[in-house]
Amino acid sequence: MAAGSSRGDPLALGPLPEPNPSSAEGRWGDHEPTAQILFKILRGHSDTVSSCHFCFEDTKILSCSYDRTLKLWDVEKGFPIQVFEEEHSAPISECSLTPDDRRVVTSSYDNTVKAWDMETGKRLWTVEHESIVTSCNISCDGRYVVSGSEKEYTIHVFDAVSATIVAHIQGHHKSTITSCCFDPGNRRVASVSYDKTIKLWDMITRSTSITINEGHSNAISDCCFTSDGHYLCTASWDKSLKIWDIKTEFQCHERVSLDEGHEGSVSSCIFSQDASLVVSGGYDKTIAIWDTDAGYKKLSLKGHGDWVTDVAISKTKKWILSASKDSTLRLWNIEKMDHIHSVTETGKARGSKIVQCEECEKPFFCLQCSDSEMITKCVFCRLSSPVRILPLPPSVPPDL
Template identity: 75%
Template sequence: MAGASGRGDPLALEEPPLPRPSQPESRLGDQDRLAQIHLKILRGHCDTVSSCHFCFEDTKILSCSYDRTIKLWDVEKGVPVQVFEEEHTAPISECSLTPDNKRVITSSYDKTVKAWDMETGKMLWTVDQEGLVTSCNISCDGKYVVSGLDMENAICVTDALNATTVAYVQDHHRSTITRCCFDPDNERVSSVSSDKTIKLWDIIAQSTTITVNEAHTNVISDCCFTIDGHYLCTASWDKTLKIWDIKTGEFRYHGPICLNQGHEGSVSSCVFSKDASLVVSGAYDKTIALWDAGAGYKKLALKGHGDWVMDVAISNNKKWILSSSKDATLRLWNIEKADHVPAAIESRNTRGTKIVQCEECEKPFSLLQCDDSEAVTKCVFCRLASPSRNILPLPPL
């Protein structure tokens, strides 16, 4: 794993595919007759698309690629409207943007982290590192940037305004850091690694406050927080995702919620919807999975990419899923009516689920109907937050 990111191999010697037209294609995704999910294919990069995000209230998409460019796309037209290029000299591993959409942060295997002005496309600053930079993330208040390095398995926190180093944590993990990100309160950095551990590092105390050893049985490739910072989701090469109650630490007593039977290959990426009702994951089996977080089962599988899925995102209104792939494309999947397509209905019926309202947070959630289970009136997140909760049964396989 030395010198490699969990989202792809920077040392691969493959020749990149030839550039393709930028005009989007529209079609039905997943050849499965039950899927019926409409999608747009966005072409414009000429190599692996490593990272993708929605921005500008879901009207734009930001992506970066091993072709050393960053592109801003128009969602409706499906074409690039701005390109950031000619600065990175090696594949770009990740891009991150401020909540106000004014600045973009990129990390690269050229051993640099760069900041860009979104409006002008000009580079604002560069921070040189000793090793490959496998991940980057900017805090929600826009003050700090954290990056993960393969050299010394370190994380580096940088002042986003003047590019000075705030903290450098050497040997933070025992192996390559695959992903790092700030929690929504801008107080802690979560990092995951090929050493199978999760760490939370406190930016004020400048110390590690939580360590989960052997969190998965293989490389942990990605992590993401719910918008309130209560839960952390991790994705792994062991083909599973896990949801951890970080706020109360309940996982120490009852373990995490495990999302399995969703992918046939290593899981590369994960993201929560804004309301935390959905989890979206991408994998090296070329598929995207849409999970019901409340009941802990896979609602739908999206197929169509020609190679690894590197990253996923979901729009704030939960209408679109975005995926980026080693096949050099991005895909926009319209899931607005996903609950009503035959595949999702069949999935619910197979597992015996119904939609109920949580008595605590009042949000709707899917409930597994088991004849021998007690009446459940709270969603999985409210049950996780309850100190007296029972151990939740896993969905039937």
């Protein structure tokens, strides 16, 4: 991966557009006054913002950038309150927080992963790699760090406190590793790559437990788990996202495909805490919000001047955060999303209604074509059912 990329560069774009002086903080998002989506523009980085997270109970934001800095922002005030700098000598590709928000790790094209103390801003340790590091993630128990590096497409797992190497998996993929992360149970590491494959590596058996070779028709840019670790979402340059049942370690791994949400390659994805929403970012400069149960796009957020490189969603589902190649972050208030005319009309047009899942008994937003085709299970129960027929993903040309 070139040092000028963020989760890969499927397109070659021209110079950044000039800032729009009317795009001031607090204006309505989506260019529609009726949308009732307020947003704030967070300016402070001088280059591509590569990764972003909510932290400290959604009161703070953490971001990292190709400008080689890591910044902690106050959500309410909208400006940085702490800057971690002068440590990395090349763009920072990703950052990840411990569950208690006390430590953060960063990966960089300077061939290192570094750990930082959030309170003091001091660097705790540095792990050297043999090539650029494209991704990093801390396990949910805060014990381990995983990173993906370019040389021999290697996954590294090391102790989060002592920085001692736990595992070194060479040749894990056949091309650049774009994202890697631990499942919530801290047992498996998921990774995705330009090679179009999804792999899960088991921390206990020290082996690859799952390989999915035919899920996407182009490079896979990102992956994320549901909070229970049962499902994995993947985002791809084939313009789609897919949700996978990966609880079982045997044979078939069915998927639900989320299509027609972006006009170009999808760069990033994240589940909400309750898994009712998936948020994705794209190279078409938009953020898509998906209803997971019904499997359709509820809303598109527009306003960034360049690629959306990463997305996050608050625990309360009140806020969506997006990072962009345009050097800014945007904080979107989606509290009133379900009251927006375009969202309600889309639901009506698709024949939607709230029903109770016959298996888990939870309410879900159901789409139907006719009474005879009524869906009686939510998407997660359909994925977990031993007998199921799911639509195959549409044929997508492999061009970038």
